[in-house]
Amino acid sequence: MGETRGSTTTTSRGADQTVVIEARGLVKRYGSLTAVDHVDLAVEPGTFFGVLGPNGAGKTTLLELIEGLRQPDAGEARILGEPTWPRDTGLLPRIGVQQQASSFFERLTAKEQLEVFADLYGVDHRRVSELLEMSGLTDKSKTKTEDLSGGQKQRLSIACALINDPEVVFLDEPTAALDPQARRNLWDVLRGINDRGATVVLTTHHMDEAEVLCDRIAIMDHGQILTVDSPAALVRDLGAATRINLRAGAIQVEEARGIRGVEGVSQEDGTLSLTTHDPTHALTELARRDALDGLQVTGANLEDVFLNLTGREYRA
Amino acid sequence: MxxxxxxxxxxxxxxxxxxxxxxxxxxxPLMFLVLFGSIYRDDVAPKYELVQVGDVALFDRMPAEGRQALADVFEITKTTDKAAAIQKVKDGDADGAVSMTGNTLEVSYSGADATAAGMLQGTLDSFVQSANQAVSKTPATFRLKSTRVEDSRLKPIQFLAPGLLGWAVAMGATFNSAxxxxxxxxxKLLRRIRLTPVRPESLVGSRALLSIVIALIQTALFIGIGVAFFGLKLSGAAWAAIPLVMAATLAFMALGLIVGAISKTVDAASGIANVVTLPMAFLSGSFIPLEMAPDWLLAISKFMPLRWLNDGLMDVLVRGKGAEAIGLPILVLLAFAIxxxxxxxxxxxxxxxxx
Structure with a gap:
């Protein structure tokens, strides 16, 4: 079926639906802790949807509620129009889930793991070599999962989530504990899944990851969704200042404060930071004083959005 | 499917x-079989060590067949020093010291081993009797003919093989499910499987099938090695061990599922499974016969699934009973499983x- 699907943002199978994932008033409590606190959510077909938040924000629990792994204390989650609780074996073949832990059968090779999952879904084994190829594990197909690296395990885990060619894919922090190179490799894989038409929901605590991959982002903290929008709109709406970093000593702190439009100056760890809403003027002034040593200019990013929304340090 | x-x-x-x-x-478990099997391998009664002081006319004048009978029972060493001979008995290095003064056969023995002491006195006494008989030239009126019977107290390997097999099956199935x-x-593989359209029965059923196959392999190995190397003699409807072991596997697998459900970590599961199976093996007579056990212990052992497995195995493997002997054990084991x-x-x- 995969080859008949286009690379547009709508799926042929989900075309009759305007909402693929829907959560209404979801609540989950563990003792006195409310892990998910009245969450409403709607995800449109073909979206690459990110759930962003610090550790303990409730991202994983929210995903588990939506996937039907846990019973909500209140509210309801639907995927493709079907309630996900109680367990619905008719719906399960249409979704794919990659969990935080690498959950594999003991002592099986990468290829054997995929074959078992193929059989569990009743899918043809031809799909196995396809997925090994896609996840770059073809040369590791005879390696036992215990002997794979962290990144290889993650990719295999994602491949297992795709074995049934799902319409909706959930990925829970797929790049956690990966080195930068492996992360970028995995991003390509994830984009590929979305390009083939699947709706992808991803949790992450990496701002850059959400910014690069996602069409829409929900920012979550304390079990609640604070806002949902596209990454660009979130940053734009923030109206945040631009930060100009220089090597410490490039210009005297007092002198920097004197530049028109500079709102704040701080110096630490050998770096002098200026914040301003008028970067053109500030940069011109700095250039005129020949004080551009070690220059870095950063606009507002999701991290600023996050700090602005939660008012607290980001615990990545 | x-x-x-x-x-x-x-x-x-x-x-x-x-x-x-x-x-x-x-x-x-096979190591235990080999270990115990080797210890008890000698089916022949052990010889008693006897120290002969000086000349013992009774022994020396004995006809050839009498001498042979003597050699079958005793390992005789000779010495001339009576005090040294008695010291050897005191030290436990010999079972008895024998000397002859005039027409009196004098024997000194240790009371530590009642069987050895009895054996020593009895045998020597019979030698004296037959010697007296020979001297008086009276033909014997009464004769003793002895035939050995397989009693319910089995030879060690006959008892050990089924008992250790029962323990192996119990341990294997419990650990292998817990x-x-x-x-x-x-x-989280369990959760991952839950997200596939697999029915829970397939999951439990596949585990049961695996455990049963492993238990049957254990059975074949135990019986095979017992027969081939340790003189295990099968008597009875031995094939009936197969359905019995299968039923027992289900019972212990179910027990293992409880252990698994209450354990938070793999290590905890292993510990709890040990705490459950090891005392049960003792209480069910896997290692030592229950014949000498007090009544209250026998009553407790009736609640142990392993006791039923061991009894059933012993009946159809070594006690010569027919397949009907496993009827009740299988029912009890299946009830336990449920x-x-x-x-x-x-x-x-x-x-x-x-x-």
Whole structure:
């Protein structure tokens, strides 16, 4: 079926639906802790949807509620129009889930793991070599999962989530504990899944990851969704200042404060930071004083959005 | 069906590729069989060590067949120093010291080993009697003819092989359900499987099939090695051990599921499974016969599934009983399996947090 699907943002199978994932008033409590606190959510077909938040924000629990792994204390989650609780074996073949832990059968090779999952879904084994190829594990197909690296395990885990060619894919922090190179490799894989038409929901605590991959982002903290929008709109709406970093000593702190439009100056760890809403003027002034040593200019990013929304340090 | 076969195959491969499994479930119990089997291998009664002081006319004048009978029972060493001979008995190096003064045969023995002491006195006494008879030239009026009967107290290997096999099956099935179950819960494979359209029965069924096959392999190995190397003699409807072992596997697997459900970590599961199976093996007579056990202990042992397995195995493997002997044990074991399964189902959790 995969080859008949286009690379547009709508799926042929989900075309009759305007909402693929829907959560209404979801609540989950563990003792006195409310892990998910009245969450409403709607995800449109073909979206690459990110759930962003610090550790303990409730991202994983929210995903588990939506996937039907846990019973909500209140509210309801639907995927493709079907309630996900109680367990619905008719719906399960249409979704794919990659969990935080690498959950594999003991002592099986990468290829054997995929074959078992193929059989569990009743899918043809031809799909196995396809997925090994896609996840770059073809040369590791005879390696036992215990002997794979962290990144290889993650990719295999994602491949297992795709074995049934799902319409909706959930990925829970797929790049956690990966080195930068492996992360970028995995991003390509994830984009590929979305390009083939699947709706992808991803949790992450990496701002850059959400910014690069996602069409829409929900920012979550304390079990609640604070806002949902596209990454660009979130940053734009923030109206945040631009930060100009220089090597410490490039210009005297007092002198920097004197530049028109500079709102704040701080110096630490050998770096002098200026914040301003008028970067053109500030940069011109700095250039005129020949004080551009070690220059870095950063606009507002999701991290600023996050700090602005939660008012607290980001615990990545 | 496809999912059931896939799960069975996956677990089968995983089992054989883990060397620890091979050790604990196959090699370890077999080691016990080899160890105990070797200790008790000598079916012949041990010889008694006798120190002969000086000349003992009674022995020396004995006809050839009498001398042979003497040599069969005693290992005789000669000395001339009576005090040294008695010291040897005191030290436990000899069972008795014998000397002859005039027409009196004098024997000194240790009271520490009642059997040896009895044997020594009895045998020597009979030698004296027959010597007296020979001297008086009176033909014997009464004769003793003895025939050995297989009594319910079995020879060591006959008892050890079924008992140790029962223990091996119990341990294998309990560990083999408790530990993977916890491991799958901890590494979230159980949840992952739950997200596939697999029916829970396929999962439990595949595990049961694997456990039964492993138990039957244990049975074949135990009986094979027992017969080939340790003089195990099968008598009775030995084939009936197969359905019996299968029923027992289900019972212990269900027990293992309870252990798995209450254990948070794999290590805890292993510990609890040990705490359950090891005392049960003693209480069920796997290592030592229950004949000398007090009544209250026998009453407790009736609640142990392993006791029923051991009794059934012994009946059809070495006590010469027919297949009807496993009827009641199988019923008890299946009932145990059902009760434990129901308890395990109530305690079952897909993952560590409450659903």
């Amino acid at each position: 496809k999912a059931f076969l896939a799960l069975t195959r996956a677990q089968w491969k995983g089992f054989w590729r883990e060397r620890q499994n091979l050790f604990w479930i196959l090699a370890f 530990m993977p179950f916890v491991q799958w819960r901890v590494n 009760v434990c399964s129901l308890i395990a189902a109530r305690l079952f959790k897909w993952d560590d947090k409450a659903a």
